[in-house]
Amino acid sequence: DTGVSQNPRHKITKRGQNVTFRCDPISEHNRLYWYRQTLGQGPEFLTYFQNEAQLEKSRLLSDRFSAERPKGSFSTLEIQRTEQGDSAMYLCASNSEPYFGPGTRLTVL
Amino acid sequence: AQRVTQPEKLLSVFKGAPVELKCNYSYSGSPELFWYVQYSRQRLQLLLRHISRESIKGFTADLNKGETSFHLKKPFAQEEDSAMYYCALRFQGAQKLVFGQGTRLTINP
Numbered sequence: 001d002t003g004v005s006q007n008p009r010h011k012i013t014k015r016g017q018n019v020t021f022r023c024d025p026i027s028e029h030n031r032l033y034w035y036r037q038t039l040g041q042g043p044e045f046l047t048y049f050q051n052e053a054q055l056e057k058s059r060l061l062s063d064r065f066s067a068e069r070p071k072g073s074f075s076t077l078e079i080q081r082t083e084q085g086d087s088a089m090y091l092c093a094s095n096s097e098p099y100f101g102p103g104t105r106l107t108v109l
Numbered sequence: 110a111q112r113v114t115q116p117e118k119l120l121s122v123f124k125g126a127p128v129e130l131k132c133n134y135s136y137s138g139s140p141e142l143f144w145y146v147q148y149s150r151q152r153l154q155l156l157l158r159h160i161s162r163e164s165i166k167g168f169t170a171d172l173n174k175g176e177t178s179f180h181l182k183k184p185f186a187q188e189e190d191s192a193m194y195y196c197a198l199r200f201q202g203a204q205k206l207v208f209g210q211g212t213r214l215t216i217n218p
Contacts, residue, residue, distance in 0.1 A: 003152075031204065033204070033205070040118075040210065041210055041211075042113075042195050042197070042208030042209050042210050042211050043153070043195075043206075043208050044208070045205035045206065045207070048204045048205060055204070056204060056205065058205075091153070096204070097155055097158075098155075098206070099155070100145075100152050100153040100154075101152060102152045103152070
């Protein structure tokens with residue numbers, strides 16, 4: 001599969017724990033996006049990278065959230081001190097079209 | 110604020126009947142508009158974008174700036190069209206997409 005990949009596909013954690021998700025974009029794509037999708041809603045933008053530079057962050061990205069793309073290839077999204085309200089599908093996408101990955105479903109108990 | 114509205118959460122039509130999924134947006138500039146589709150257990154896929162003016166899987170969408178709409182149409186629905194459909198907007202100079210809440214389309218045999 002040469003598309004956008006995300007790991008893990010599912011994550012169940014307890015409130016207060018930290019979690020980290022990984023996204024591997026399509027190899028020649030220099031733009032990478034993170035979105036969050038809750039039940040019954042469309043995806044909501046979280047943040048955008050061009051190569052390794054994080055160029056835009058949504059107000060949704062509280063200080064408990066941090067995203068990195070250290071070498072301009074894969075990206076990680078970390079959530080610290082998770083809350084039940086963080087439960088959602090976290091989507092990664094690459095390129096300006098963009099192409100979406102399968103998502104990581106986070107459940108915070 | 111830029112907003113995308115899909116007024117129908119659910120839409121059910123019979124096979125062979127015409128389909129129209131509505132999308133309205135609020136933005137005063139020149140938007141870029143997209144339709145994404147999500148089939149059961151699959152990732153979000155780009156269906157079409159207004160600038161390409163293509164017909165994909167028999168679907169078309171015309172940007173109507175006067176009515177600020179970008180409705181998705183297909184003259185004869187097929188059972189395999191059953192899916193979740195999202196309209197999305199990218200405003201001038203931005204990278205992020207703003208999504209509507211989605212419409213679940215069901216094609217009855």
